[in-house]
Amino acid sequence: xLAKPKPKGPLIDFHQLAEDFKTIDPKDPGLWPLAxxxxxxxxFFLVIVGAAWWFGWSGQxxxxxxxxxxxxxxxxxxxxxxNQSVNLDEYRRQLAEIDRSFGTLLKQLxxxxxxxxxxxxxxxxxxxxxxxxELFKPGGETIKDFYAEVPxxxxxxxxxxxxxxxxxxxxxLPRIVTLxxxxxxxxxxxxxxxxxxxxxxxxxxxxxxxxxxKKANKGAN
Numbered sequence: 001x002l003a004k005p006k007p008k009g010p011l012i013d014f015h016q017l018a019e020d021f022k023t024i025d026p027k028d029p030g031l032w033p034l035a036x037x038x039x040x041x042x043x044f045f046l047v048i049v050g051a052a053w054w055f056g057w058s059g060q061x062x063x064x065x066x067x068x069x070x071x072x073x074x075x076x077x078x079x080x081x082x083n084q085s086v087n088l089d090e091y092r093r094q095l096a097e098i099d100r101s102f103g104t105l106l107k108q109l110x111x112x113x114x115x116x117x118x119x120x121x122x123x124x125x126x127x128x129x130x131x132x133x134e135l136f137k138p139g140g141e142t143i144k145d146f147y148a149e150v151p152x153x154x155x156x157x158x159x160x161x162x163x164x165x166x167x168x169x170x171x172x173l174p175r176i177v178t179l180x181x182x183x184x185x186x187x188x189x190x191x192x193x194x195x196x197x198x199x200x201x202x203x204x205x206x207x208x209x210x211x212x213x214k215k216a217n218k219g220a221n
Contacts, residue, residue, distance in 0.1 A: 115150065115203050118175050122152065122199060125169040131158035131195075143213065147204045156195040157187050163195045170199070177201045 084091070119138060126133050135155035142149040156163065163184070170177050183196040205213065 114175075115201075118173075118177075118201055119152070121173060121175075122154075122170065122177065122201075125173070126154070126156055126166055129158065129162045129166045129169065131156040131162055131166055134194075143205070143209075146210065147202050148209075150201050150203065152199040152201065154195070154197050154199055157192060158195070159191060160193055163193060166195075175201060 123133065123136055126136075133154075134157055135153060137153040139151040139153065142151075156166070158166075167179060170179060178200045180198045180200055181196075185194045185196075186192075187194045
């Protein structure tokens with residue numbers, strides 16, 4: 001009869017491992033059994049890895065994350081500047097167009113010495129259309145950034161078409177004049193209207209006035 005095969009033992013003999021750890025001599029690790037030496041080396045390795053993480057790697061990883069965020073910000077800034085440099089010629093063209101447009105508007109603003117002529121032109125425009133000028137009262141100037149605003153209170157009496165023609169004449173003046181707060185009512189006679197408005201014109205400040213304004217602003221600050 002064939003002998004029965006001997007049953008296989010467990011892959012890990014925990015009893016033997018326990019005996020190996022009980023019999024080790026701390027003073028002579030060279031004679032330790034294999035299992036204690038492996039466990040001890042693995043423990044030392046884990047301690048070294050933990051110490052490296054605590055004292056060095058964690059801070060380096062945080063710094064790496066910070067550098068990644070900074071890199072993304074610099075990359076976005078670079079792309080923005082690159083797009084601006086690609087469109088630099090177009091930006092220059094637009095700036096030159098803005099300068100021309102601003103210069104054209106500035107030329108439509110009279111200087112201080114020309115304001116009297118402009119007021120005469122507005123008065124002549126009303127009389128030229130046969131309107132009766134009941135009130136023509138320039139108000140005080142309001143100083144803005146680089147120009148002054150001059151309001152003129154007007155009360156005119158005349159026919160509907162004459163008033164319409166007057167407003168058209170004002171729009172055609174070489175200087176900027178706007179009509180504000182328009183009030184149109186019936187007049188004392190049939191077919192006659194009373195036209196009340198505040199005409200606003202503008203003049204640019206000369207170098208002396210700009211210097212005074214700048215000095216005043218500095219004093220206020």
